[in-house]
Amino acid sequence: MKHSMIFMLMLLYVVSVNAQDVLIDKGGVAHFYSEAPVENIEATNEKAIGAYNPKDGSVAVTMFMKDFHFEKSLMEEHFNENYIESDKYPKATFKGKLDSKGLDLSKPGTYMQTVGGELTIHGITKKLRTEVEFVVSKEEVQVNTLFKVALEDHDIEIPKIVIMNIAEVVDVDAHFNFSLK
Amino acid sequence: MNIRKYLIVLLLLGIRFGLQAQDDLLAMLEEEQSDRTILTEATFKGTRVINGHSIETRKAGVMDFIISHRFGTLDGGGYELFGLDNAMIRIGLEYAPTDRLYIGLGRSSFEKTYDGFVKYRLLRQSTGNKEVPVSITWLSSLSIKTLKDPVNEPTFVEKMASTHQVLMARKMNQNLSLQLMPSWVHKNFIGTEDNQNDAFALGLGGRMKLSQRVAIVAEYYHQFAKINDNMLNPIAIGVDIETGGHVFQLQLTNATAMIPKGFITETSNDFFENQIHFGFNISRTFQLKY
Numbered sequence: 165m166k167h168s169m170i171f172m173l174m175l176l177y178v179v180s181v182n183a184q185d186v187l188i189d190k191g192g193v194a195h196f197y198s199e200a201p202v203e204n205i206e207a208t209n210e211k212a213i214g215a216y217n218p219k220d221g222s223v224a225v226t227m228f229m230k231d232f233h234f235e236k237s238l239m240e241e242h243f244n245e246n247y248i249e250s251d252k253y254p255k256a257t258f259k260g261k262l263d264s265k266g267l268d269l270s271k272p273g274t275y276m277q278t279v280g281g282e283l284t285i286h287g288i289t290k291k292l293r294t295e296v297e298f299v300v301s302k303e304e305v306q307v308n309t310l311f312k313v314a315l316e317d318h319d320i321e322i323p324k325i326v327i328m329n330i331a332e333v334v335d336v337d338a339h340f341n342f343s344l345k
Numbered sequence: 346m347n348i349r350k351y352l353i354v355l356l357l358l359g360i361r362f363g364l365q366a367q368d369d370l371l372a373m374l375e376e377e378q379s380d381r382t383i384l385t386e387a388t389f390k391g392t393r394v395i396n397g398h399s400i401e402t403r404k405a406g407v408m409d410f411i412i413s414h415r416f417g418t419l420d421g422g423g424y425e426l427f428g429l430d431n432a433m434i435r436i437g438l439e440y441a442p443t444d445r446l447y448i449g450l451g452r453s454s455f456e457k458t459y460d461g462f463v464k465y466r467l468l469r470q471s472t473g474n475k476e477v478p479v480s481i482t483w484l485s486s487l488s489i490k491t492l493k494d495p496v497n498e499p500t501f502v503e504k505m506a507s508t509h510q511v512l513m514a515r516k517m518n519q520n521l522s523l524q525l526m527p528s529w530v531h532k533n534f535i536g537t538e539d540n541q542n543d544a545f546a547l548g549l550g551g552r553m554k555l556s557q558r559v560a561i562v563a564e565y566y567h568q569f570a571k572i573n574d575n576m577l578n579p580i581a582i583g584v585d586i587e588t589g590g591h592v593f594q595l596q597l598t599n600a601t602a603m604i605p606k607g608f609i610t611e612t613s614n615d616f617f618e619n620q621i622h623f624g625f626n627i628s629r630t631f632q633l634k635y
Binding site: 186188190213214215217222223224225226228230235236237238240241242244245246247249250251252254255257259321323325326 | 632
């Protein structure tokens with residue numbers, strides 16, 4: 165009986181860890197920039213969803229590829245239809261964990277952290293490690309990161325005819341705002 | 346049971362939960378996305394299947410400049426360089442005021458015809474929260490034939506013909522799209538050899554992607570009630586090639602006209618007698634408004 169009680173208590177503890185408050189931002193911004201000799205292409209997704217669990221340091225991001233908007237609508241169609249194949253692979257996701265210690269959401273300040281995890285784009289999952297800036301204030305946590313994605317790593321083909329139009333490695337930046345209230 | 350067993354169970358549970366916590370965070374977020382509806386894009390690459398319209402319209406603020414050519418028929422042989430000595434041309438300028446509305450004007454050298462059309466997307470195929478299996482687009486086209494006709498001397502109104510179509514398409518999967526086009530053509534003026542002012546037809550169209558940038562397309566209209574019994578049904582097969590802002594459509598068809606009332610009801614060439622035109626459509630889009 166005593167053992168069962170201990171078991172229950174410990175189980176409760178394990179479960180409660182999972183149920184802790186997770187910070188979520190449903191209006192995150194992801195942006196990419198491709199710099200090539202003929203043209204520069206950029207697109208912004210303002211409906212990225214990001215989450216951070218302060219208890220275990222886990223991080224997750226998901227977004228629909230069709231929410232990336234380009235200046236030219238035809239580019240957007242090509243992006244979805246020919247490169248990213250959004251019907252087949254509708255989302256880009258990331259799941260990872262903070263590697264570094266020291267982030268304290270109760271103390272305002274700027275913290276540079278390293279996040280390691282798995283980035284899935286175009287159905288291909290690759291390891292990604294990136295520096296993430298956490299700007300903590302009393303009301304919110306701003307999270308910013310910048311990293312590079314090689315299209316080849318995710319099996320995104322660039323036809324030779326547009327090799328001068330599309331960079332082989334694109335710069336990606338993402339921004340989230342988590343409310344602490 | 347002794348406590349050690351519990352601890353092992355607990356440890357395993359802990360590992361399980363610990364692993365899940367990370368997965369769950371992403372799963373939890375993906376749950377948040379389940380209420381989204383995603384519109385199906387690019388059922389056809391261009392606003393035309395081949396001769397006729399597809400359900401597609403351009404996005405708001407885009408202007409499309411379309412040049413279409415139909416050369417003479419292949420049965421002209423080497424003397425006519427398989428039709429290349431003759432060419433019919435249509436120049437079109439089209440614009441999308443909204444994502445659903447599309448308007449256009451054109452001038453065809455064939456019978457010196459001016460045409461205008463209005464296209465409206467009534468229903469869009471989508472997946473996700475709101476699943477819509479098909480896209481439906483309405484098309485109304487009006488044309489005025491300005492070729493001089495000293496025998497009949499038609500009035501301005503008599504020179505006009507209109508076509509109304511309900512375009513219904515489904516992108517079956519990434520590579521295959523199919524379209525049905527119930528069509529009604531009305532001519533204000535008909536000749537003595539014609540039997541009625543109206544034609545009713547059902548069109549069938551399809552696109553199959555061969556690669557990311559190349560697709561084969563086919564289109565056929567079957568007339569159930571003809572304006573003129575000597576006219577045949579238009580058949581067309583083609584290849585779509587796209588490069589950046591351009592879409593090239595190369596085709597073989599027995600139709601000479603490039604507007605609906607023309608190719609549906611006035612196709613006199615027999616596809617199976619080699620009376621086939623080689624032709625192409627080139628589309629160049631310009632983003633006028635962002």
